[in-house]
Amino acid sequence: MIFFKILQEFLLPSVFVFVLILIGIILVFRKKRGKLGKILIILGIILYYLFSITPISDLILQPLENQYQLVQKGDLNKADIILLLLGGKETDVLRASEVIRIYTANFQFPISKFQIIVSGTDPINPQRKEAEEVKEFLIEWGIPAENIILEEKSRTTKESAQNLKEVIGNSPFFLVTSAYHMKRSVETFKKLGFNPIPAPTDFKVEKGYNLLDFFPGAQNLRNCDLAFHEYFGIVWYRLY
Secondary structure (H helix, E strand, C coil), X not given: CHHHHHHHHHCCHHHHHHHHHHHHHHHHCCXXXXXXXXXXXXXXXXXXXXXXXXXHHHHHHHHHHCCCCCCCHHHHXXXXXXXXXXXXXXXXXXXXXXXXXXXXXXXXXXXXCCEEEEECCCCCCHHHCHHHHHHHHHHHXXXXXXXXXXXXXXXXXXXXXXXXXXXXXXCEEEEEEEHHHHHHHHHHHHXXXXXXXXXXXXXXXXXXXXXXXXXXXXXXXXXXXXXXXXXXXXXXXXXX
């Protein structure tokens, strides 16, 4: 598993493109490998450009995000549990906002209808208390503290499913996570016998483009990394 994780990181676009260019620069200064070095540098620059523009980034993300749509009003009578999977500071607010959208009077349901479970922790910095930060955010938006349960042991999606099996059982629940992460999350929970109702948020794919979308952007490269990470994760979870 450790080997796979290391390999996964090295195959992310932002990493392997950098490594490709770095190897190319090193080879340029070696007489017998100079031509190969130039080819690698040019290839790295081309790949960097492609992964950094919006159309290519969206093309890579679309198969992940197109699986499920936003929860609609007619879906809200299907469950009374909302499970929010933490995803780091970058996405937690967006995921929590989707919980609020489902939970509150936006759909004219009583605020006591839903029980919210916030699951996960930062595996690199578990002292950060990510789940508690999200809970405070939800409380600030009017959700009673007694309606919120924290599960702060899980470091991965699979661990969240394993740790919540006795809590949720076979009851249907709204599964809230970023759209790019939903496919892997649904597969993981269903594999362990859960009945999730996908409630995706944090969609990153754009529907229209202008000239500026063909200029390199750091966020596009980041989105490609997220997509590659998910594809590798799906393969890993299906194998193990």
